[in-house]
Amino acid sequence: MNDTPAPAPAAEFWEARYRDTDRVWSGRPNDLLVREAGDLGPGTALDLGCGEGADAVWLATRGWRVTGVDISETALERAAGHAADAGVGDRVAWERHELGRSFPEGSFDLVSAHYLQSPVALDQQAVLRDAARAVADGGTLLLVLHAGWPSWQTEPPFDAAFPTLDGVLAELALPDGEWTVETKETVRRPSASPEGVEGFREDHVWRLRRL
Structure with missing residues (x-):
């Protein structure tokens, strides 16, 4: 008999993650979003797994009309507050979806998904295919995924299959x-452990344009 408790459902896991702390992320947009989307003319954007909204707010300040999507109501409430504080609350719509089970309607000039990797159930392949289908003609699909554990992570906290550039x-x-x-x-960036051990982490980045 296996006494290991069943994993928490995805919605329960992420809601607890946000509810149990005042801030999960830095509040700054992802560097690779800034690098890869900074030269794009504004249009409509979809930010998948938007968390507390830093990427969506950055896009909105650059003239985009953004739909931010997350599984956590708490994350979306914080994101809406950050957008209002930045003066772009009217440029961002927030939608709760458990990706893989539901997905926003419509097509978008930019679909951005950063680090859609989870210790709980997530059909990543299905979500990324949905993301590609949501890109409008002439639009851009931007994907960023961790390529492996940080260099200082000697004991991975859970089993994970990391993607390859060609595999995705x-x-x-x-x-x-x-x-x-x-x-x-593949981009290598500095990464420090919670205890301050210096190291690095590698991320894969794909920018694709629908013709």
Whole structure:
């Protein structure tokens, strides 16, 4: 008999994560979003797994009309507050979805998904395919995923399968001739452990444009 408790449902896990602390993330937009979307003209954007809203707010301050999506009501409430504080509350709509089970309607000039990786159940392949289908003609799909554990992580806290650059492109199953790959690379960035051990972490980044 296995006495290991069953994993918490995804919504319960993420709601507890946000509810139990005043702030989970830094409040700054992801560096790779700034790098990859900074040269795009504003339009409509979809931010998947928006958390406390830093990416969505950054896009809105640059003229985008943004839909921010997260599984946690607490995260969305904080995100809406940050958008209001930044003076862009009217440029961002917030929607709660458990990705893999529901997805926003419509198409978008930019669909951005950063670090859609979870210690609880998430059908990542299905979500990324949904993300690609939501990109409008001429629009951009921006994906960023961790390529592995940080260099200082000697004992991984849970089992995880990390993506490869070519593997994600294959899983997206994009129709031939309809997309062009503008960025496909691995980026190394500094990363320190909670105890202050210096190291690095590698992320994969893909920027694709629908023709």
